[in-house]
Amino acid sequence: MGAREQHDPVLVIGAGGHAKVVIDSLRASGFTIAGLLDADATPRQVAGAPVIGDDFHLPRLRAEGLSHAVVAMGDNAVRERVGASARAAGFTLVNAVHPAATVSPSASMGEGVAVMAGAVVNAETRVGDLAIVNTGACVDHDGDLLPACHIAPRVALAGNVRVGARALVGVGASVIPGVSIGADAVVGAGAAVIGDVAAGTAVAGVPARLLHRAPPPSLQA
Numbered sequence: 001m002g003a004r005e006q007h008d009p010v011l012v013i014g015a016g017g018h019a020k021v022v023i024d025s026l027r028a029s030g031f032t033i034a035g036l037l038d039a040d041a042t043p044r045q046v047a048g049a050p051v052i053g054d055d056f057h058l059p060r061l062r063a064e065g066l067s068h069a070v071v072a073m074g075d076n077a078v079r080e081r082v083g084a085s086a087r088a089a090g091f092t093l094v095n096a097v098h099p100a101a102t103v104s105p106s107a108s109m110g111e112g113v114a115v116m117a118g119a120v121v122n123a124e125t126r127v128g129d130l131a132i133v134n135t136g137a138c139v140d141h142d143g144d145l146l147p148a149c150h151i152a153p154r155v156a157l158a159g160n161v162r163v164g165a166r167a168l169v170g171v172g173a174s175v176i177p178g179v180s181i182g183a184d185a186v187v188g189a190g191a192a193v194i195g196d197v198a199a200g201t202a203v204a205g206v207p208a209r210l211l212h213r214a215p216p217p218s219l220q221a
């Protein structure tokens with residue numbers, strides 16, 4: 001959508017670091033911010049917009065006429081759950097695609113997607129609902145990003161890579177062509193993934209190997 005188009009104001013759900021980047025993308029695309037909801041409802045300004053309550057306010061805000069929202073939290077499971085709540089309250093989830101991202105005309109986008117500045121989404125890649133393609137990440141052709149996954153900054157996915165629902169590919173990781181990463185899997189920062197990653201597992205390293213323990217927070221984006 002062009003920057004001069006008229007958009008409905010957007011309710012941003014989440015008011016942490018990720019929300020700041022999403023708000024930048026929205027504003028750069030011509031959206032205005034109606035306000036933010038956060039689990040910490042303390043009134044304050046975040047990225048120059050007011051925190052106006054917590055998620056219990058969704059039905060009231062919808063009844064008052066707000067209709068468009070974005071879920072701006074990096075935790076994939078939380079983003080998926082809150083996205084469902086916002087939809088159940090009657091909100092339409094908008095896509096925050098920074099104008100400095102490059103998205104192929106043949107790529108397809110779900111709803112509630114975030115594509116940050118410098119990201120590339122190449123031909124015939126499918127980006128599922130609530131997925132994040134973060135700053136400077138490259139997703140080559142025929143990718144399949146399932147709902148609520150997160151492709152962290154500077155990740156490189158080669159062609160025909162599938163990323164399962166709620167999976168996290170950590171900052172700077174590389175994935176060779178045709179690999180499938182299972183739902184809820186975690187790929188550590190900087191990993192080189194040269195084979196499939198089973199659902200719910202964590203891998204790290206060059207080449208990536210299975211971790212036999214839960215990933216430390218430092219491996220998260």
Ligand code: JB2
Pocket residue numbers: 013014015016017018019037038039040054055072073074075078082221
């Ligand atoms: O259920 C919730 C909820 N749970 C946590 N509903 C709402 N509305 N808000 C919730 N929160 C809020 O999300 C917390 O109170 C907090 O304000 C915010 C999370 O902020 P934080 O800065 O910790 O994380 P983030 O999700 O904004 O960003 C993470 O993910 C990004 C992708 C960080 O790891 C970033 O560094 C990363 N770039």
